[in-house]
Amino acid sequence: MAALRLLSVWTLLLTVTVCDGWLFDGFAARRHSESDEVALWPLPQKFQTSVDAFRLSSASFQIVHAKESTAGPSCSLLQNAFHQLEVNQPTAVLKAASVWGALRGLETFSQLVYEDDYGGQNINKTSISDFPRFAHRGILLDSSRHYLPLKVILANLVTMAMNKFNVFHWHIVDDQSFPFQSRTFPDLSHKGAYHPYTHVYTPADVKMVIEFARMRGIRVLAEFDSPGHTFSWGKGQTGLLTPCFSGSSPSGTFGPVNPILNSTYDFMTRFFKEVSTVFPDAYIHLGGDEVDFSCWKSNPDIQKFMDQQGFGQDYRKLESYYIQRLLDIVSTTNKGYMVWQEVFDNGVKVRPSDTVVEVWMNNNVDKELQNVTGSGFTAILSAPWYLDYISYGQDWKKYYTVEPLNFEGTAEQKKLVIGGEACLWGEYVDATNLTPRLWPRASAVGERLWSDENVKDVGSAYDRLVKHRCRMVRRGIPAEPLYIGFCPHEYSGN
């Protein structure tokens, strides 16, 4: 995906072509045995280094586009990315098939630079060919259980790029609050957010997050979960949710989205039309998890509808009915969709070609992956990576040693697992503790999703991750310590 080549002309030459590797070579250098100071994370697919070291100079370091590059100085995304580098003198060539690959290569280049005892910046003669093992490398943040100020979202996009994550799964709304400000239905956030002005994401905010992510090679995958997890939607959209009954009269409480009313589908049509415009990604996450049937069961109108449709007492058929109508609506926006595994488990009829199934339940994961891919569905794995669950000690090792393709299945089935996500659900997390709780624990997932499957030695990963953690700290990110020790430059923020 990316190719970087060190030459002796003290310049980083950038070539964005179809070439898919990295190479450093052809330079005279002094000998320096600091190679163990270089701690690349995630580890590249192919990596050769030597003790020949070059000193970088901030005065003369430059990045230029090679003649053969199709992306020139007019490629603003790369011009901006150049600012990420703080390195200075020797010469390298970075070849990449796409600007995204070039971004990843620039991050790796920056990680090759190390400080010597005299404060000098050095880089060793190195040759790297690199590409990700999985295409989908995501982080889920939840801005409903707690509102997340933009600052913390942006800081985590920066950190995702350092760890070669490329999908920000934004679980933007849920039962507890609806911070997404819709132009079409402003009451959704006005009445459903924790506060209508201070705890919302305006269209400008959302646009900024998307652009900030794009500049770092990160897709923003928005999730609008339904028909469950929608309590907050009901505050601003009267009639959307199912009235629950206590005996023969309404109890005053509300359940999942009401699947029997045309008004529901009219609303969803208009709402997802807006959403599909606001979020440019080719996919949208439609949720579909944890639908509680008890309210539907209590409601006489729903029961009547079940009878009319011939669903009997199988509420999974009603869920299926709703999801299918919703997917038809979203299909008209030309987006693909991602759903939580229940949509598959409950037998909702969806087209494998359009649907990515996210496996999140941490029981029988292998069996579930076997079934999902056996039915021809593309899958994303998040079950072993629920980072909101915390425990004492080095739990990153647990995340690190997961092998996503360890299920029984054909080569074709394995190919259908396109990646995974580390999920930091928000029940106990807000801007006060999100970043140190997520990093470097999520870095373990980052390497699992990027590096070769044989890169699995916990001991050598520990040594690299300790240094990578200090690198994040050096860049201003409060990534928490793995264990006893120190960083040359400690975190000094709040």
Place this chain on the structure above:
Amino acid sequence: MAALRLLSVWTLLLTVTVCDGWLFDGFAARRHSESDEVALWPLPQKFQTSVDAFRLSSASFQIVHAKESTAGPSCSLLQNAFHQLEVNQPTAVLKAASVWGALRGLETFSQLVYEDDYGGQNINKTSISDFPRFAHRGILLDSSRHYLPLKVILANLVTMAMNKFNVFHWHIVDDQSFPFQSRTFPDLSHKGAYHPYTHVYTPADVKMVIEFARMRGIRVLAEFDSPGHTFSWGKGQTGLLTPCFSGSSPSGTFGPVNPILNSTYDFMTRFFKEVSTVFPDAYIHLGGDEVDFSCWKSNPDIQKFMDQQGFGQDYRKLESYYIQRLLDIVSTTNKGYMVWQEVFDNGVKVRPSDTVVEVWMNNNVDKELQNVTGSGFTAILSAPWYLDYISYGQDWKKYYTVEPLNFEGTAEQKKLVIGGEACLWGEYVDATNLTPRLWPRASAVGERLWSDENVKDVGSAYDRLVKHRCRMVRRGIPAEPLYIGFCPHEYSGN
């Protein structure tokens, strides 16, 4: 300990005398039913409030010393504390027996103020009498496993004051690093710190921490743990530690402090003479926990000494010998000392009048407290409050529901339990995650140590603590959320 009285003259009158209660009364006011917005933490001993509310005005609010106060404007500690208040108009009287009580009262006063829907600051007619249940209310921070920059220590002193803690137990050195810069033995930190310049506490740093704490009514109790936990001491003080043997020859590794050499006691005499000057508190913590006897056992010189002294194979007698000589040394500085429970458990002969025993082992806590106090020793409880151990969910409830005096013993024995400490050991904690990991979990311990023993309802504590947590956030402290929800003013820092 403190008395606060609201009058109708729009002024906070301060009286520091021997009076020991708070009273608000005697004012005409509009009715306002916002009393549930007031969330005092920890809950005062006696507390009466009404719906009569006063508006505070930033233009006219002032704090003045009452005529009968023995502490006037020359009391710089109080003059500085006044700056903590951001409230503004009505009138109150604060009576306190000491400046420390006045500080606590000012914190409570600030907590009585609440914001109405129009941004106005209000305070209701209130009468409070307050004093702490336990005299020793401590937080232990560990600056050896990870170096803690001053900024994070100071931020936590501020937060301790908000929660009425009054002892900062500074576990300043340990096996892993020796950041305390000694004037007498500069090599201790020069060779024993993680870095001799960036990871040390200079004399000026230490002085600043002590003064910053004092201004907030917090004692700094320094711990220099020995004879175990001293690996880092050995780097800068050759010959201090016991050489371990492998068979008949030294293995090259070192064990606890060498208790058989006069040079050890010469060193300790000079070192603790300095320490006792640097730290003005009446107590010093001498550690004494987790002494590993295996290295002593391996050393032939130690074995010979054991024989000479008639200790047989009882290495606890050797430990006792060391501790007794150390205590004799520290006694000459006129300090009392605190020790971990093993010093008591191992039968070291120490005078109960000088010694405070800290109970930290979380098995048979009640039995240990019974024994310690039964032998006439003063005790501090930290066993149930090791906050470095984390788990998913609301573990603050576990800390909150501890009853320190729930052991069998006489009234005299109960009186010997003078308080407790929340300990945040540093294996997994540094400046990146310390503050959100400690707060508001330590607040639960704070209320247990301050409020009446009957204040133990978890539900009402939850409601108050949610608001108190938002108050800490409002004051710039990244205290983590208890559970789903929001603060009107979210944390916006890094």
